Amino acid sequence: MAHIAVPHEPRLYGLMAEFDNPDTLVAASRRARVEGYRNMDAYTPFPVEELNDALGLHSTKVPLLVLIGGIVGGLSGYGLQYWVATIAYPLNVGGRPLHSWPSFIPVTFEMTVLVAALTAVFGMFALNKLPMPYHPVFNVPRFALATRDRFFLCIEAADPKFDRESTRRFLESFAPREVTDVEA
Amino acid sequence: MNDATSLPELAGLRIAALVLGAGGVLASLVGAFFSPAQFFHSYLFAYVYWFGLGIGCLAISMIYHLTGGGWGVAVRRLVEAGAATLPLMALLFVPLLFGLPQIYEWTDTRAMMADPVLSRKVAYLNVPFFVTRAAIYFVAWLALAHFLDRWSGAQDRTGDPRLAVRMRKLSGGGIVLLGFTVTFAAFDWVMSLEPHWFSTIFGLLFLGGQGLGAMAFVIAIAYLLSRRPEFGRVLAPTILNDLGNLLLAFVMIWAYLSFSQLLIIWAGNLPEEIPWYLHRIAGGWNYIAIVLAVFYFAVPFLVLLGRNNKRQHYRLTIVAVGIIIARVFDVFFLIAPEFYRDHLSVHWLDLTALVGLGGLWLTMFIWRLGARPLLPPNDPELAPALARRH
Numbered sequence: 001m002a003h004i005a006v007p008h009e010p011r012l013y014g015l016m017a018e019f020d021n022p023d024t025l026v027a028a029s030r031r032a033r034v035e036g037y038r039n040m041d042a043y044t045p046f047p048v049e050e051l052n053d054a055l056g057l058h059s060t061k062v063p064l065l066v067l068i069g070g071i072v073g074g075l076s077g078y079g080l081q082y083w084v085a086t087i088a089y090p091l092n093v094g095g096r097p098l099h100s101w102p103s104f105i106p107v108t109f110e111m112t113v114l115v116a117a118l119t120a121v122f123g124m125f126a127l128n129k130l131p132m133p134y135h136p137v138f139n140v141p142r143f144a145l146a147t148r149d150r151f152f153l154c155i156e157a158a159d160p161k162f163d164r165e166s167t168r169r170f171l172e173s174f175a176p177r178e179v180t181d182v183e184a
Numbered sequence: 185m186n187d188a189t190s191l192p193e194l195a196g197l198r199i200a201a202l203v204l205g206a207g208g209v210l211a212s213l214v215g216a217f218f219s220p221a222q223f224f225h226s227y228l229f230a231y232v233y234w235f236g237l238g239i240g241c242l243a244i245s246m247i248y249h250l251t252g253g254g255w256g257v258a259v260r261r262l263v264e265a266g267a268a269t270l271p272l273m274a275l276l277f278v279p280l281l282f283g284l285p286q287i288y289e290w291t292d293t294r295a296m297m298a299d300p301v302l303s304r305k306v307a308y309l310n311v312p313f314f315v316t317r318a319a320i321y322f323v324a325w326l327a328l329a330h331f332l333d334r335w336s337g338a339q340d341r342t343g344d345p346r347l348a349v350r351m352r353k354l355s356g357g358g359i360v361l362l363g364f365t366v367t368f369a370a371f372d373w374v375m376s377l378e379p380h381w382f383s384t385i386f387g388l389l390f391l392g393g394q395g396l397g398a399m400a401f402v403i404a405i406a407y408l409l410s411r412r413p414e415f416g417r418v419l420a421p422t423i424l425n426d427l428g429n430l431l432l433a434f435v436m437i438w439a440y441l442s443f444s445q446l447l448i449i450w451a452g453n454l455p456e457e458i459p460w461y462l463h464r465i466a467g468g469w470n471y472i473a474i475v476l477a478v479f480y481f482a483v484p485f486l487v488l489l490g491r492n493n494k495r496q497h498y499r500l501t502i503v504a505v506g507i508i509i510a511r512v513f514d515v516f517f518l519i520a521p522e523f524y525r526d527h528l529s530v531h532w533l534d535l536t537a538l539v540g541l542g543g544l545w546l547t548m549f550i551w552r553l554g555a556r557p558l559l560p561p562n563d564p565e566l567a568p569a570l571a572r573r574h
Binding site: 063067094096102103105106 | 443446447450451453489491
């Protein structure tokens with residue numbers, strides 16, 4: 001059976017506008033947020049401080065995860081020592097009490113730091129959906145310039161307000177170098 | 185503009201400092217007439233508290249000269265004014281010299297020689313050497329404060345870029361010198377209250393507490409001044425976040441060093457080391473220990489973890505004021521149990537001496553703060569701090 005390729009309209013991931021400078025990008029992002037767009041992202045060669053605010057990227061769950069991780073690590077560290085020293089293998093060390101909390105603190109502290117740090121790293125990966133071997137934005141040929149001297153704003157088709165024509169007109173209004181369809 | 189009236193926000197504090205200071209000093213002098221020994225004990229406690237604030241300010245100003253950063257512009261003048269109180273503290277050290285026999289048991293050489301451990305310490309713990317060392321510390325501190333202050337004033341006038349380099353170089357050596365001198369001052373003035381006892385970490389613990397107190401103090405004073413348009417602009421959320429993080433760092437340094445000292449002495453369980461803690465976990469002193477663990481470490485630590493608590497000056501100030509109050513307990517906990525080893529005891533002179541010296545200190549501080557523009561006009565960090573948009 002020969003497999004016959006059926007040509008089809010490629011699905012659209014979103015529309016991408018290319019800007020020369022970060023200020024226009026920030027202005028466009030701010031405007032897009034005011035217009036009601038929510039599913040969008042910006043790509044820049046270096047961190048632009050105002051973008052977080054412009055895109056409305058405020059809340060991240062990482063600090064909460066780290067706090068939970070730290071508490072879990074601390075409790076498990078202390079619990080392990082308590083269990084070993086008083087229940088599993090009581091040992092008389094120079095007549096000190098079996099539950100001698102001062103000597104448990106360093107290990108508890110280190111366990112807190114260890115689990116919190118691991119949670120921070122892997123929590124960040126998970127929330128960013130990393131590792132991600134494929135992402136549609138790389139289908140735009142000029143996107144490679146995002147690591148050099150161009151600034152991109154991509155409004156995704158998943159956005160409820162997204163409309164091929166009106167969104168394109170909206171992006172054109174900022175006089176970008178070009179607006180490109182991003183294939184999914 | 186060069187008189188203290190240029191700081192109307194602090195006018196209330198200035199009047200309070202003058203009134204309470206005068207009242208506290210007078211009441212303490214009356215108390216000294218009736219119970220001289222108690223007066224000297226209280227005076228040492230109050231002195232260590234306020235002198236620590238000055239040293240802490242000197243340390244923070246040197247840290248800023250070494251590291252730079254926008255946070256320093258906001259607090260530079262405040263810590264410089266705090267360091268400028270050190271000449272007053274040098275003067276206020278003199279009364280202690282008249283009360284050495286009432287404060288330190290090592291002044292009794294005969295009793296020292298009778299004790300096998302203490303007889304080895306006579307070479308260090310004796311009055312002439314003690315006074316000589318104190319003079320050396322003050323010469324070092326006053327020299328550091330004087331040169332930094334003078335060059336800072338010259339920088340305001342001329343803006344010569346070499347002055348910043350000069351201040352940085354002095355701060356590099358100065359911070360090392362400060363570490364050594366404060367360590368030995370802590371050994372001499374506080375640790376030797378219990379001459380058998382020793383703890384090599386004690387000096388750094390002392391310095392860490394002073395830095396913490398000074399950081400909290402300048403954050404609180406900056407809040408009073410934050411209504412000023414230019415100064416308020418420098419106190420942007422990002423800068424406040426840095427100040428809050430520094431405060432958190434000092435809280436953690438103090439807690440870390442305190443706990444290290446406890447753990448090592450507790451684990452060693454040696455007869456010449458452990459009594460210091462035995463006095464402090466019994467007879468009511470244990471309540472102060474709990475207050476410190478909760479209000480000097482746990483609560484500030486947890487509150488300062490939150491980003492929003494650091495970025496809002498009002499909330500940060502509440503934490504800072506709490507730390508300033510808790511630090512009274514901290515200093516009291518280091519000193520007072522050596523005078524009342526059996527049970528917790530607070531004398532009214534402790535309060536009057538603290539208020540009296542505090543009034544003098546604050547009066548000097550506000551006077552020095554008003555003598556210069558609140559924002560250093562030629563500090564290289566000032567322009568970026570004012571240009572910041574949020």
